[in-house]
Amino acid sequence: MSxxxxxxxxxxxxxxxxxxxxxxxxxxxxxxVAGVVLALCTAGTLVVSGALIGLMRHAIPEEIRLPVFVTxxxxxxxxxxxxxxxxxxxxxxxxxxxxxxxxxxxxxxxxAEAVASRQPPRVAALDGAYMGIGFAWVLAxxxxxxxxxxxxxxxxxxEEAFGSAAAHLVLDLGxxxxxxxxxxxxxxxxxxxxxxxxxxRNAWQGRWHDxxxxxxxxxxxxx
Amino acid sequence: xxxxAWHWQKVLFVPLVAACGLQILGWITANERLQQRQIYExxxxxxxxxxxxxxxxxxxxxxxxxxxxxxxxxxxAAPDGGSVEVWLGWRAQGGYAGPxxxxxxxxxxxxxxxxxxxxxxxxxxxxxxxxxxxxxxxLQFLGxxxxxxxxxRARQGQIDAISGATITSAAVARGVAGALAAFVQSKxxxx
Numbered sequence: 001m002s003x004x005x006x007x008x009x010x011x012x013x014x015x016x017x018x019x020x021x022x023x024x025x026x027x028x029x030x031x032x033v034a035g036v037v038l039a040l041c042t043a044g045t046l047v048v049s050g051a052l053i054g055l056m057r058h059a060i061p062e063e064i065r066l067p068v069f070v071t072x073x074x075x076x077x078x079x080x081x082x083x084x085x086x087x088x089x090x091x092x093x094x095x096x097x098x099x100x101x102x103x104x105x106x107x108x109x110x111x112a113e114a115v116a117s118r119q120p121p122r123v124a125a126l127d128g129a130y131m132g133i134g135f136a137w138v139l140a141x142x143x144x145x146x147x148x149x150x151x152x153x154x155x156x157x158x159e160e161a162f163g164s165a166a167a168h169l170v171l172d173l174g175x176x177x178x179x180x181x182x183x184x185x186x187x188x189x190x191x192x193x194x195x196x197x198x199x200x201r202n203a204w205q206g207r208w209h210d211x212x213x214x215x216x217x218x219x220x221x222x223x
Numbered sequence: 224x225x226x227x228a229w230h231w232q233k234v235l236f237v238p239l240v241a242a243c244g245l246q247i248l249g250w251i252t253a254n255e256r257l258q259q260r261q262i263y264e265x266x267x268x269x270x271x272x273x274x275x276x277x278x279x280x281x282x283x284x285x286x287x288x289x290x291x292x293x294x295x296x297x298x299x300a301a302p303d304g305g306s307v308e309v310w311l312g313w314r315a316q317g318g319y320a321g322p323x324x325x326x327x328x329x330x331x332x333x334x335x336x337x338x339x340x341x342x343x344x345x346x347x348x349x350x351x352x353x354x355x356x357x358x359x360x361x362l363q364f365l366g367x368x369x370x371x372x373x374x375x376r377a378r379q380g381q382i383d384a385i386s387g388a389t390i391t392s393a394a395v396a397r398g399v400a401g402a403l404a405a406f407v408q409s410k411x412x413x414x
Binding site: 087 | 233238241244245252261263320348351356368386
């Protein structure tokens with residue numbers, strides 16, 4: 001069980017291992033709340049579009065499968081966009097451009113091509129859920145780290161996202177006088193933080209392989 | 224051969240069904256989305272007037288000006304007892320990722336009472352730091368009147384730009400200057 005978990009969420013993580021979907025990962029991970037909400041939308045899109053493509057897999061001609069995939073994904077994302085606007089305009093405003101840009105997230109197209117178009121809807125949806133959660137926790141962690149470095153807070157904007165009851169969940173460690181670390185707010189800073197996370201994951205995987213295969217030192221070749 | 228042709232045509236139903244479905248979803252949620260936008264604007268105006276954010280909106284809606292049909296005007300009581308006119312949806316061109324829609328409150332002396340961003344598509348973490356919930360930057364505009372608006376016009380004026388958000392800062396400053404001029408002109412027409 002733990003092997004399945006680590007395999008899904010750490011070893012085969014779309015962001016840390018496959019390096020997919022880095023554009024939204026770097027662009028929207030400015031705060032924890034923005035990251036979590038975008039991750040939820042992405043995960044929902046992965047599940048729904050995976051199931052839909054799984055359902056249609058026998059009807060889609062091989063030659064034009066990509067336009068069909070993109071149409072299905074774009075429709076799902078537009079539905080998510082409309083529903084989020086129904087939920088909270090303030091949140092919709094915060095995510096802005098990046099919600100429609102989920103369409104271009106390569107995790108979704110990659111899973112549609114690799115899994116959803118070859119598997120029954122149930123398997124495709126489950127794969128979407130695994131990938132979505134794997135993507136979500138990296139996005140949330142990166143968002144939390146960047147928010148701490150930029151604003152000195154954790155969970156700002158929670159009130160707009162989850163109602164006024166969430167207002168006291170915001171942790172304020174005191175905003176730095178000069179506006180925090182500008183680098184952490186920029187995509188360049190996000191790249192550096194992500195690189196650190198990937199380095200940590202690689203170090204962990206080196207140990208994991210050593211323990212599993214008994215090999216000493218470097219990464220064992222993938223099997 | 225003919226069966227393969229039919230195979231292709233079948234796929235045309237995908238965008239057709241998608242378009243119809245989205246249109247229907249748009250109709251179903253139209254009311255709810257309008258309601259959410261009104262709640263959002265009421266909270267914004269309450270914040271500008273220094274009221275409790277979730278207070279019931281008790282203000283007078285004024286008719287739109289002929290010159291600016293898209294700007295919604297509101298007259299409300301100011302915290303100091305006077306009257307404030309709020310312009311919602313003043314469009315400032317030249318933001319980093321498109322126009323920036325402003326909400327500006329003017330006091331009885333045609334000075335800027337408060338400024339907020341109503342709608343924009345600036346980069347999260349960079350351009351959106353001019354927003355009131357992210358910084359005190361918008362407070363620089365408080366109290367500026369028409370005859371001091373040279374402060375807004377000058378490129379290196381007295382409005383400090385936020386580093387990393389200079390284009391957004393300049394667009395907002397230009398937008399406030401334009402709105403101020405239009406407001407003074409509209410008062411002149413009223414008399």
